[in-house]
Amino acid sequence: MSSRLEFRGLSRAFGQAEVLHEVSLTVEPSRCVALLGASGSGKSTLLRIAAGLDDPSSGQVLVDGSDLDGVPSEERGLALVFQKPLLFPHLNVVDNVAFSARMTGQSRKAARRHAMAYLELVHLSDLARRSAGCLSGGQEQRVALARALARNPRILLLDEPFSSLDSRLRDDMYSLVEDIRAELAPTIVLVTHDRREASILADSIAVLDEGRILQHGPVAQLHYQPATLAVNRILGGLNALSGRVTGGIHQSVFGRVPVQPGMVDGPAFLVMRQEAIRIVVTGEGTAVGSVTGLKSLGAHTLVRTEVTGDHGPSGTLTIDVAGEPDVTMGQVVGLKPVNDSGWAVTR
Numbered sequence: 438m439s440s441r442l443e444f445r446g447l448s449r450a451f452g453q454a455e456v457l458h459e460v461s462l463t464v465e466p467s468r469c470v471a472l473l474g475a476s477g478s479g480k481s482t483l484l485r486i487a488a489g490l491d492d493p494s495s496g497q498v499l500v501d502g503s504d505l506d507g508v509p510s511e512e513r514g515l516a517l518v519f520q521k522p523l524l525f526p527h528l529n530v531v532d533n534v535a536f537s538a539r540m541t542g543q544s545r546k547a548a549r550r551h552a553m554a555y556l557e558l559v560h561l562s563d564l565a566r567r568s569a570g571c572l573s574g575g576q577e578q579r580v581a582l583a584r585a586l587a588r589n590p591r592i593l594l595l596d597e598p599f600s601s602l603d604s605r606l607r608d609d610m611y612s613l614v615e616d617i618r619a620e621l622a623p624t625i626v627l628v629t630h631d632r633r634e635a636s637i638l639a640d641s642i643a644v645l646d647e648g649r650i651l652q653h654g655p656v657a658q659l660h661y662q663p664a665t666l667a668v669n670r671i672l673g674g675l676n677a678l679s680g681r682v683t684g685g686i687h688q689s690v691f692g693r694v695p696v697q698p699g700m701v702d703g704p705a706f707l708v709m710r711q712e713a714i715r716i717v718v719t720g721e722g723t724a725v726g727s728v729t730g731l732k733s734l735g736a737h738t739l740v741r742t743e744v745t746g747d748h749g750p751s752g753t754l755t756i757d758v759a760g761e762p763d764v765t766m767g768q769v770v771g772l773k774p775v776n777d778s779g780w781a782v783t784r
């Protein structure tokens with residue numbers, strides 16, 4: 438049932454304001470792409486255009502290579518799940534899920550039988566007869582997912598469907614999405630402003646910033662090989678040390694770090710994830726820093742250090758340490774990258 442979805446040079450303006458700017462993005466069949474961006478970056482507008490609820494100013498949406506221009510929403514074979522589930526409160530759960538099958542003329546019995554299979558998939562068959570107006574937020578969203586899947590969509594579009602759920606329920610929904618992928622393998626576009634959610638659920642992440650795709654790639658690539666400082670920041674990266682690349686070596690207060698091939702000589706920032714630096718005894722580090730901040734995140738601690746080297750001005754590096762670190766404010770520590778080579782960006 439899965440299809441390839443492609444946005445080609447897609448723009449959308451509302452009056453003078455260009456909300457999407459030449460967005461090009463391909464989602465391969467059965468893959469899950471997370472569209473990650475801040476509120477107002479244009480995520481919902483892109484999904485609405487895919488679903489046929491809005492039209493682009495220019496550019497195309499293609500499914501399996503055919504242009505959807507002029508194809509009515511209900512004939513696109515795409516299902517959209519919103520942050521608010523929008524169930525019919527006067528119908529029971531199974532009839533909400535059976536609704537579109539009923540609309541296409543199936544008998545009540547057949548539509549309900551079909552719907553029950555999807556309620557089972559979302560672990561809600563026990564509540565089939567309950568009124569949709571009497572469900573918890575998590576249950577409502579499960580029904581909304583079942584209702585979307587019951588339409589056998591070629592592509593599932595999820596617009597921040599879990600953002601109003603508490604974190605435990607959200608984790609339950611993540612495993613449900615895994616079940617759905619294992620069972621039905623739909624093509625999924627997941628819109629989210631939550632980088633953790635994007636990283637857990639998606640095969641690849643496309644970062645949308647002010648209507649432009651800054652980078653699209655596998656989850657690890659976005660974390661460890663961001664194209665720009667903005668991507669690094671949006672993916673939660675805390676460290677970018679200014680310096681200079683010469684002959685493939687980045688030089689900064691952190692010392693000399695070989696970076697990716699293809700970097701031309703000139704000013705550049707060394708990007709290092711806070712999880713990819715170790716605190717060691719001073720002699721064993723490639724740099725030395727003094728601890729200027731300790732912030733507990735429960736199971737993790739962020740240790741902020743001020744690094745002073747022989748190579749240029751000082752810089753701040755933050756390290757993510759599991760548990761309670763064995764350091765105190767003001768202590769001088771050694772810092773060592775986990776990987777031998779680094780990643781540099783110019784802007």
Ligand SMILES: Nc1ncnc2c1ncn2[C@@H]1O[C@H](COP(=O)(O)OP(=O)(O)O)[C@@H](O)[C@H]1O
Binds near residue numbers: 477482
């Ligand atoms: N119908 C509309 N008319 C005018 N502006 C709109 C309309 N829909 C969305 N926008 C604007 O487009 C921008 C992107 O909105 P949206 O796609 O909803 O972002 P997101 O889902 O990423 O939060 C926002 O600045 C919003 O105000």
Ligand SMILES: [Mg+2]
Binds near residue numbers: 480481482596
């Ligand atoms: Mg939105």
